[in-house]
Amino acid sequence: MAFEVRDRDLMGRLGRLRTKSGTIETPVFLPVVNPLYQRIPPRRMMEEFKCRALITNAYIIKRHYGDEPMLDVHKLLDYEGVVATDSGAYQILVYGGVETTPEEILAYQRRIGSDIAVILDHPTGWRASKRRAEWTVEETLRRAEAALPLIEGDKALWVGPIQGGKYIDLVERSAREMARMPFDIYALGSPTEVMERYMFTVLVDMIVAAKTNLPPDRPFHLFGAGHPMMFSLAVALGCDMFDSAAYAIYAKDERYLLPYGTSRLKDLSYLPCPCPVCRRLTAEELREMTRGERVRLLTEHNLYISMAEVDAVKQAISEGSLWELLEARSRSHPALFSALKRLSRYRDLIERRSPTPKGKGMFIFDSASLSRPQVTRHLRRLTENYWRPPEAHRLLLVKAPRTKPYGRSPQYRRLLKALEELGEASSVHVCFYDAPFGVIPEELSETYPLSQFEATQPLDRETLEFASTQVARYLEGRGYSQVLLLAGAEEFDALVERVCGEACRRLGIPLSTIRDRDPWNGGRLEALKGMLKGRPLGGLQMGEAG
Ligand SMILES: [Zn+2]
Structure with a gap:
């Protein structure tokens, strides 16, 4: 040849x-x-x-x-x-x-x-x-x-x-x-x-x-x-x-x-x-x-x-x-x-025909970056090859912290400690939500490219909508018994809250939301602990910005 x-x-x-x-x-x-x-x-x-x-x-x-x-x-x-x-x-x-x-x-x-x-x-x-x-x-x-x-x-x-x-x-x-x-x-x-x-x-x-x-x-x-x-x-x-x-x-x-x-x-x-x-x-x-x-x-x-x-x-x-x-x-x-x-x-063709990336950090500028094979590949794998840990039937979906990998951030460690104190570490599945990937399960947060990307702040509406759609898609068919959402108070958080609400109604799963400008602050974690202990939901639906 x-x-x-x-x-x-x-x-x-x-x-x-x-x-x-x-x-x-x-x-x-x-x-x-x-x-x-x-x-x-x-x-x-x-x-x-x-x-x-x-x-x-x-x-x-x-x-x-x-x-x-x-x-x-x-x-x-x-x-x-x-x-x-x-x-x-x-x-x-x-x-x-x-x-x-x-x-x-x-x-x-x-x-x-x-x-x-x-x-x-x-x-x-x-x-x-x-x-x-x-x-x-x-x-x-x-x-x-x-x-x-x-x-x-x-x-x-x-x-x-x-x-x-x-x-x-x-x-x-x-x-x-x-x-x-x-x-x-x-x-x-x-x-x-x-x-x-x-x-x-x-x-x-x-x-x-x-x-x-x-x-x-x-x-x-x-x-x-x-x-x-x-x-x-x-x-x-x-x-x-x-x-x-x-x-x-x-x-x-x-x-x-x-x-x-x-x-x-x-x-x-x-x-x-x-x-x-x-x-x-x-x-x-x-x-x-x-x-x-x-x-x-x-x-x-x-x-x-x-x-x-x-x-x-x-x-x-x-x-x-x-x-x-x-x-x-x-x-x-x-x-x-x-x-x-x-x-x-x-997108699918580009993903299928692109080689495994060389592990290089990836930049997401706006919705045009969404056709990158790394984005398509993560979403495809999440749909086709990923199962949540079977005993973790309650989904705790939290806004991604600032530090990557998310699963090693001090914020996540505090959260994990709180779950352990409650004896709920195995029944609760922690996933982060972020743009452009949508959902990042805690145990995948260190895999490429989920901790090797930088995105524009704030991202454009089209990218945020794309990512929130991925959140809704993730919820389908996972068999969670409950969704707890720990959300921020920005444009993207509102979109995620909306799609989660729609998806949970459709799937007939209860959804509880804590919303705060800084969802990772100590007070919100206390509220979250209360929610996990099964206090009535009404008192825990937090208002705008704390
Ligand atoms: Zn010249």
């Missing part, structure tokens, strides 16, 4: 892809290089920008050089790294057709020595009707089928493109059918327009639809993904490779890329970037250069920034912080943040 996965985080992977011109690490960004003219010579890309792979266009080479003998794409570009070639599909999208056949361009890519080659697919594009989109899927599958005997045993890695555009059911079908054919790499076609229009939520749906129907042991390429601010999103969803000309196109338009957005050079007072171009020059000096020089230097900056962001993503995977990077980048643009929120639809 040419592809080996070495580390994972979320659905992203750090891998190695073996090609006939050497092994490259993934995720990898392939800058699109014009075969006829380069602002940054490919040799410099390798030496100064650490570009170990690039992509160029076999169709343009064929039109320009035709059947020139001994043509080798590495020599043509003066580049010893890995060269991928596209087949002219993009030209079909832009010009409506190409002057070649699928067989011709396939043979041509073999002849010029491409390391990674793409069959000539038929891109769906953004404006295609459903019928037209369906046809592009069928036509691409027909061409893929016809290509198989022609590429069998070839040393290049061959890419099977997935089409379907914004029609998610078509993307699924296209991926399912393509997966039956033994391509080395699978790729999602025609999302360029989706990305240009910043329709990142559609992109999330497209990538998920393709990825979930493809063999996980093969690399997955995203065509036309070029803005560094979306690299972490693409990788988190399982993209191993992407290519784009954005670094050069933006430069021509005098736009300056950053991992958190885009600026026009004319609007910049400073160059907030550590790359050699931006350290050497001021924004003013850059503006005063000749147009050619300015565009060249902007191209260099844009490429530096893109390559550095790939390294940031790789580092995040290796230390298990890809989610943190993804959340930070998502704040760059509302469209990206919408994509982050879209992940809530795929």
Whole structure:
């Protein structure tokens, strides 16, 4: 197998892809290089920008050089790294057709020595009707089928493109059918327009639809993904490779890329970037250069920034912080943040496909953080694999103290002592309630990630509602004979009180509540002891804030 996965985080992977011109690490960004003219010579890309792979266009080479003998794409570009070639599909999208056949361009890519080659697919594009989109899927599958005997045993890695555009059911079908054919790499076609229009939520749906129907042991390429601010999103969803000309196109338009957005050079007072171009020059000096020089230097900056962001993503995977990077980048643009929120639809999938976390502390900022696999995993385990201690039939649900692990906090120790004095330590099950996890049984409070997380204070309403819903879910089917609630007096406590009230009425279990701004103070513990001794409930329903 040419592809080996070495580390994972979320659905992203750090891998190695073996090609006939050497092994490259993934995720990898392939800058699109014009075969006829380069602002940054490919040799410099390798030496100064650490570009170990690039992509160029076999169709343009064929039109320009035709059947020139001994043509080798590495020599043509003066580049010893890995060269991928596209087949002219993009030209079909832009010009409506190409002057070649699928067989011709396939043979041509073999002849010029491409390391990674793409069959000539038929891109769906953004404006295609459903019928037209369906046809592009069928036509691409027909061409893929016809290509198989022609590429069998070839040393290049061959890419099977997935089409379907914004029609998610078509993307699924296209991926399912393509997966039956033994391509080395699978790729999602025609999302360029989706990305240009910043329709990142559609992109999330497209990538998920393709990825979930493809063999996980093969690399997955995203065509036309070029803005560094979306690299972490693409990788988190399982993209191993992407290519784009954005670094050069933006430069021509005098736009300056950053991992958190885009600026026009004319609007910049400073160059907030550590790359050699931006350290050497001021924004003013850059503006005063000749147009050619300015565009060249902007191209260099844009490429530096893109390559550095790939390294940031790789580092995040290796230390298990890809989610943190993804959340930070998502704040760059509302469209990206919408994509982050879209992940809530795929919580179960993300949890199933994410590796065991590396035990790193976890940050919960707001409801967007709820799609983290650690949250889903705790809730799933609580529902599927957790039983309360059988003799502990009375639930004492207390607001989580400030110190973690909750089960080792001085507050909990005092409570435990009080229960022991009453001889009730075994009949009472102490659970903490907290956002975002909902219920944390005392005996689980030291397990990951229940004592290794930090949450914003106060959390947003959506997160608090999510957590209180989890409290209600926890109560279902546990067989408690009584619920005692020791609650605080904030927004979240009121929500928990309400859902507990509803759940206990539904389940026919008695509920007693003590509510206090500081539910852990000594007086409240005395009241709790009284309640456990069975004093009439009426006298113990404490009022607001004591
Ligand atoms: Zn720079």
